Amino acid sequence: MVRIGLVGTNWITERMLDGLSHMDNLTVTAVYSRTSERASKFASKHGIPHQFTNLEEMAVSDSIDAVYIATPNSLHAEQAILFLQNGKHVLCEKPLAANSKEVQRMFETAQQHNVLLMEAMKSTLLPNFKVIQENLHKLGPIRKYFASFCQYSSRYDQYKEGVVLNAFDPKFANGALMDLGVYCIYPLISLFGAPLEVKATGTILESGVDSSGSVTLKYEDKDAVLMYSKVSNSALPWEIQGEEGTMLITKVSSPEQVEIRYHNGSVESLTVEMPYPSMYYEAREFVDLIEQGKTESEVNTYSNSYMTMKVADSIRKEIGLEFPSDLLV
Incomplete structure (x- = not known):
């Protein structure tokens, strides 16, 4: 039984929970939100036993094996790396990060700690x-x-x-x-x-x-x-x-x-x-990979995620679109 924590409590998290509800080899054991009120309300609605308002505490918690990250794009890399460094598998919403340099850091961290990182590109x-x-x-x-x-x-x-x-x-x-x-x-x-x-x-x-x-x-x-x-x-x-x-x-x-x-x-x-x-199918792939002891999807591969973000970087350069995240790498 894979124990999954949720990072983020927006509409996409609700859809992910719908997908997860069709699987019998996982359980949702924790949720993170910036406010205790939101975390408690979401946990109560979905019967989730543990709530966090501190990501560092959640990352070291023994109540989860993996996390699903559904926060704003600019937060993906920092949050994913935190959990990966603490031995937690990560399913991260698309786009995987704000730019390709962040994607590279994320995958390097996953490889260093021998854990699974997969982009939640459902299509x-x-x-x-x-x-x-x-x-x-x-x-x-x-x-x-x-x-x-x-x-x-x-x-x-x-x-x-x-x-x-x-x-x-x-x-x-x-x-x-x-x-x-x-x-x-x-x-x-x-x-x-x-x-x-x-x-x-x-x-x-x-x-x-x-x-x-x-x-x-x-x-x-x-x-x-x-x-x-x-x-x-x-x-x-x-x-x-x-x-x-x-x-x-x-x-x-x-x-x-x-x-x-x-x-x-x-x-x-x-x-x-x-x-x-x-959203069931991406969750199914993620949990199956964890159970098989694999650290990379053969479908949503490291290469596909990295090259997608490289193309996005090129497009942004062409049209003059910059993000504050670009200055942090």
Whole structure:
């Protein structure tokens, strides 16, 4: 029985708990929040026996074997390293850190202490992503990859009224690229590796974060186009185009339907059912790895997380987007 602690008590933590509820080889034993009132309320709601308002105390506690970190991006590296140094396995929300140098420090710490660190990028662990991987050969030589994640943020309405919440605050390493764009980048890296060249444009708000962006990535034999936005919506599917056909996937952040449209006009549906909540699958991978004594996922690998953040670094450099976190490494 793996004992997991929760760091953060926001809506994404609630969704993770939904995923964890379908597993019988783990138990949630602790929760951290900045205030005792919030920690106590959350613990009482979910029947969690231990509450912490001090991360150092939680990190050395013998009440947990692992943690799930769901705090602002700028805090990921510092918090993950603290737990890794104390022998705790870490499942950390995407993006794994604020920049690639932080990611490198995190993985180095995990390796030094022989514990598991995994990025909680759910899309690549869902059943339909495996379907994508297993059927790519049917497309022939791949020539183009297109991914769009444009989702109007309700917090943007407040931003326009002068209220800058975390989602639009650069000190938390947030914005469209870090919140949505990484969902377009990570599967690309997982499927095709690192690009040879990155070109990007973006719009930066007065608060100092980006509201939207477009990216072109060059490979030796193909190119990729990414679009992301927190100030507009898009209903476009995710596409992988080959010489023999095109694969269309709904929701780059959570692949739900997959089909191939061949040049002869035929359509092959490849969709498989997803019987559990989407966040179950990343939790399942994480706990299975702990039980197997492994310190790295073969799906959400160190390399995929690092290269995704390297691409994000390149995009930010192209559009002139800097975070306070960049000055700390």
